[in-house]
Amino acid sequence: MSKVYTEPALAALARTIAQTLAPGDNIYLSGELGTGKTTFTRYLLEALNSPTPASSPTFQLIDEHTLPNNQVVAHLDLYRLTAPDDLYTSGVMSYINDPQTISVVEWPERGEQLLPVPKHHLHLAHRDEQSRHLTIESK
Ligand SMILES: Nc1ncnc2c1ncn2[C@@H]1O[C@H](COP(=O)(O)OP(=O)(O)OP(=O)(O)O)[C@@H](O)[C@H]1O
Numbered sequence: 001m002s003k004v005y006t007e008p009a010l011a012a013l014a015r016t017i018a019q020t021l022a023p024g025d026n027i028y029l030s031g032e033l034g035t036g037k038t039t040f041t042r043y044l045l046e047a048l049n050s051p052t053p054a055s056s057p058t059f060q061l062i063d064e065h066t067l068p069n070n071q072v073v074a075h076l077d078l079y080r081l082t083a084p085d086d087l088y089t090s091g092v093m094s095y096i097n098d099p100q101t102i103s104v105v106e107w108p109e110r111g112e113q114l115l116p117v118p119k120h121h122l123h124l125a126h127r128d129e130q131s132r133h134l135t136i137e138s139k
C-alpha cells in the first residue's frame with residue numbers, strides 16, 4: 001500500500017532504515033525523475049554519519065562514501081546504463097554483490113533481472129510539489 005511522504009517524513013524514514021542496515025545490504029530506489037531517490041540517499045548518508053554528502057544531481061555512476069566506522073556505502077545511479085553488460089564492465093555488480101558494501105541503487109530497473117533481491121526496495125511516485133507516494137518492499 002502506498003503512503004504519502006513529505007520531505008521531512010522521508011528523512012525520518014531514512015533514519016529508521018539506516019538503523020536496519022548491515023554490511024552487504026542493498027537498497028533499491030525506483031521512481032521517475034525528481035521523485036526523491038537522491039534526496040532519500042542524502043538523508044540516509046546523513047543518518048549514517050557519512051562525512052561526504054550524496055552528490056546531486058549524480059552524473060557519475062558510482063559514488064563511494066566511507067563512514068566513520070569504515071563501512072563503505074556505494075551510491076549507484078544506473079540511469080545511464082544501456083546494456084546489461086555495462087553492469088559488469090562498470091564495476092556496479094561487484095559493489096552490489098560485495099558482502100561488505102552497502103549499496104544504494106537508483107534506477108535498478110536498468111539492471112533488468114540481473115540484480116539480486118534487495119533488503120529494501122522503495123518505489124517513489126509524484127504526488128504534488130511537497131509530497132510523494134511511497135511503497136516499501138522489504139526482505
Ligand atoms: N516529499 C518529498 N520527497 C522527496 N523529495 C521531495 C519531496 N518534496 C519535494 N522534494 C524535492 O524533489 C526533488 C527530488 O529530486 P531528486 O534529485 O532527489 O530526485 P531523483 O529521484 O533522484 O531524480 P533522478 O531520477 O533525476 O535522479 C528535490 O528537489 C526535493 O527537495
Ligand SMILES: [Mg+2]
Pocket residue numbers: 037038039057058077106
Ligand atoms: Mg537521482
